[in-house]
Amino acid sequence: MSLNGTAQRDFERALGAANVISDPPRLRSYECDGLTGYRVVPALVLLPRTAEQVAAAVRVCATHGIPFVARGAGTGLSGGALPVADGVVISLQRLRRVLEVDPVDRRAVLEPGVTNLDITRAAAPYGLYYAPDPSSQQVCTIGGNVAENSGGAHCLKYGFTTNHVLALEVVLADGSVVTLGGDSGEQLGPDLRGVFLGSEGTVGIATKITVRLLRAPETVRTLLADFPSIEAAGEVVSDIVAAGIVPAAVEMMDTLAIEAAEEAVHAGYTRGVPAALVVELDGPVEECAEGFDKVKAICEKHGCTRLHVAGDAEERAAIWRGRKSAFAAVGRISPDYFVQDGVVPRTRLAEVLGRIAEMGEQAGLRVANVFHAGDGNLHPLVLYDAAAGETERGEELSGKIAELCVELGGSLSGEHGIGTDKACSMPKMYSGTDLAVMARVRSAFDPAGLCNPGKLLPTPRLCGEVPGKFTPHPLEEAGVIERL
């Protein structure tokens, strides 16, 4: 699909012709993000080099009524950066300068295309780091992290992107530029910065991001423990929390996930055990030592069959390599797989895993489970074989798992976002009124509806005229809560 010639000339005038991509083979490399099942070729791709050029490009969009989709590294897993056919993609990949690292006030000012890991690299000489650490941190960008409110393995203790962003310079849908938040993280009036964070690119484009940096902890202690059942591992997590310990990370893997990870990276996990836990504590030496002894005792109390404490940084890295490779490693034990992302209240982990196993059995498909056990964020991996015609069954099972999380009082997404993938499931989690109010807020930012349209909220075009039936929250059905 193409835009009218005037619009294209306006973009070329604003950015320089070399920074406006219109030839189909190059456009195709932007047709999807990390959710490769959805593909749309955009009319143009724009490659601004400065914040001013981003604003200029958005002004051209506003003038001509052209929808635009911001894109960082394209690692998103929910189709949040899926192009619009008659719209443009604004790539932020060329805005990748670290503008400032301030070791005294422990903050960094970044352009949106800076990768997550490069923030920590820039901070490291001062003994500082940037806390949120999504698995894709080597490539994903801070602009994308802001859009998705990204988490990571350590967000149980340290929080999400929203807890680490002090200020945002933002280009709104009309091309105007505003700053949200401020020097101390205090914002006068309602917290618009907080609304922007996690808005999946639907209310503007962040062009300058001020983040907090943390001092690297004095000590890090990590252990890997095997358990005879998922339930036993789950009880360990509960007991750790009940003991008043806030671990930096608690990760759980099941048999299938362990098998896949071992197949790929030989990280020293025990094949065949029903569940493995990775527990990491960090902080001042004394606190870490006191907490770590308690954690070890809790593991033993629940019948831990093997307890491996990382003796040095290398052994710790090996444990994490196993955990972080689990997604991709599943490719070794299955030709194809869907990655799901849902959240349940932590105390319902064992229950949800039991239900997932039953659902997998009914569908005749295997499901590997890797998850952030501390905060109830599941990443079930639905294994299937496209060549054997299992795609549709796999997709259906994966979708049902996310909706099961909502049924159990949780959320459709803990960190991958709603995007294109789950927009039509939103009515399972929110009432029509809830969604209508969200739409009103979106409209306050973008009255013309040009900013990443079709994402996050269900639309008739995407989901059909009648969205999925709204199901009351279980607490609501039990009469514990009501919403009118």
Next chain:
Amino acid sequence: MSSLQDSSTRTVRPADLAEAAAALADTAGRVLVSGAGTAADWAGRPDAPELVLDTTALTGVRAHNPGDMTVEVRAGTPLRELNGVLAEHGQRVALDPARVALGATAGGLIATADAGPLALIYGSMRDLVIGMTVVLADGTVARSGGHVIKNVAGYDLAKLAHGCHGTLGLIAEVVLRLHPLPAATLTVRLPCSLAEAAEAAAEILGGPLEPAALEWCGDALLVRLEGGAAAVDARADRLITLLGLGAVRLTAAEEAAAWDEHAVLVAGAEGRPPEGTAVLRVGARPSRLAGLLGELGTELGASRVTAGLATGIGTVTLPADPETVSLAHERVHRAGGTSTLRARPVDAALPGWGPAPAAVGLLRAVRNELDPGGRLGAGRFAPWM
């Protein structure tokens, strides 16, 4: 408050969400949301309302599952009471603004974006609220977020309530993230000037001791450590060695008294500042805070200073004079900071805010979408909107 209300003002005191929604749906005029009244005179002075929506009966825990470390409460619940209940389970809402002791409600603390010394580690309510049910001016009930701490489904509308000062909508119910009560806390006190405190703070923060709170108040730096019993003690030893001569470990009784004193500087005794004065909350880049507060002292007669040298948040007490307060707002604004007027003499016409932020157009647009008539909390953001 009473001076704002004449005989035509009605008051409703809903006990649940349904009653609150009905009260708003039934009203066409201006509505003033009032809670415990501990921040009734903060920010801009509200225009005379037709309806006062009193949230003091909108109370109670709706769901608390200790294992999930979340709690759902009606927004009129005083935080002090809530934390009393949670303490039985070894848990807390990790938020300690001065006026909690005066009965401030969960909803009021969100609406005023208040926070105390613990914000250094735990942030403010914006970081602790994980779900919210609001009632808009037309009676529409809307929910966002949920019962899990990790959740990116949909817009985080609770953020709009943070700092809304009774505009946009009524905060009816909230779900809060909880933290464990620490096994031990210990405070080290270093008598020093504000400038010396800033230097000491930089040293502490450059090291590994991870204080839970770090505040200068009046004549000393207070550093609170939280954690395991033995560990906190060992960390205090290291802290005292670092700070050198003069730093002392407070006994439990001294610790409580020191932080009470801090709260009185922030909120005034019984929630009232000394006669003829007003309190300004100031936010700035942390390394600039001490200098800025010092200037407010020498140039504008600011006193009773507290300074969160790690968070960049401080409070000062100013003469309750419109020109002085206005100059203070401007001074902070020029330094790139933020300022909000807090407690003041009831009838004093003082500017609640300084120069409008760049995003004021966006604020107006959000207000126009959610409360097109501007009925809720009219006047709170005067003269911005």
